[in-house]
Amino acid sequence: MLKRILIGTVISGVLSFFSGWLIFGMLMMGMMRPHIMEGIERLPMPDMVWLFVGNLFWGLVMSTIFVKWAKVYSFSRGVTVALLVFVPLSIAIDLQTWSLMTIYKDMSIIFYDAIGTAVLVAIVGGLLGMIFGKMGEVTE
16 A cells, blocks of 8 residues: 555656646646736746655645545546545635735636646546556555
């Protein structure tokens, strides 16, 4: 079980990193950037090491949930569980960020982020579920 979680962590961490770059960094950046406050100091380029490490932790959470609790072994179940767990989590984090910091101009960015997150976790969750299915079910 631990081996499966570690393999899933790496796979979903890498998938999340590149899917996130494509979805948020390329496709949605134009619609999201106008909703971020002016004067917020941004790095010219994200710190890719920490961004990757953060994605590995998302992968660890997703893999642990999939293997230990949700018993995900198919693409469709991976999509379903990922959407049910990670979209509300993303909205919760966005709402907390909204309430604690002044980095967003309006709440529409929370909607955009939820859409991007839904696409990202559906892709990653589905592929991870499919991979876990090919590895066979865990027997305890």
